[in-house]
Amino acid sequence: MLHQQVFKLALLSNALLLSIGILQNPSLVQATPSYKASNSGVPTQSARLNDTLIIPGLRFGPITRTTTYQDLVKMFGASRLSDHDVFGAEGLSRLPGTKVNLGETRSFLVAWTNNSRTEVAEVRTTGSAWKTQQGIGVGTTLTELQRILGEFEIPGFGWDYGDVVRPKQGRKFKYNIPILYLSIDLKAAKRYPSDYRAVQGETTILSSDAHLKHLGIKVGEVRVYFDQPGMTSAE
Structure with a gap:
């Protein structure tokens, strides 16, 4: 809680x-x-x-x-x-x-x-046609996100408050982005089960974590809120 x-x-x-x-x-x-x-x-x-x-x-x-x-x-x-x-x-x-x-x-x-x-x-x-001005949308890879946003945090995979792209503690992104939910490729998860288990649950993972490298991580869903704006601020 x-x-x-x-x-x-x-x-x-x-x-x-x-x-x-x-x-x-x-x-x-x-x-x-x-x-x-x-x-x-x-x-x-x-x-x-x-x-x-x-x-x-x-x-x-x-x-x-x-x-x-x-x-x-x-x-x-x-x-x-x-x-x-x-x-x-x-x-x-x-x-x-x-x-x-x-x-x-x-x-x-x-x-x-x-x-x-x-x-x-x-x-x-979950449609790939929708993009931000920086080209971020469903299907954007972890590598592409890091190139655009820099290193960020992920609050673990596989629980209701996880899978989300968020700034590193005490920092902010250069660009405004919507809420981005990441997904793991199921075939990659079966191929690298130890890496998959290492990123599950209520934990904080850096986007550069070596366990993420082989898991085929991409943006799986985009959410745009109107009652509270997106997760980031512009510099």
């Missing part, structure tokens, strides 16, 4: 740093393209799929905090939407959700703050 409380406090602390970073770095907001909107103010169909840019804490493609379920219908069509509950760590929280079915590389899941589905809490995706 103590580990969980410490990790939650770390997330909230880094979220505050990101909010400050955005204010100090207006270019993060200026990167948002000017959409050609319909009369309702919703991006047109030609804009909706061409935009796969993630700006942590601000938007996921055309999705922002104020996007509603009816906006999703207008942007993507009702036939591409389906209801899915979204669960938090250990199943302690549950939010109403909507899956937007756009194929393997573009599908995503929206979690709503309310049952009327009029405000977005977060967006999750």
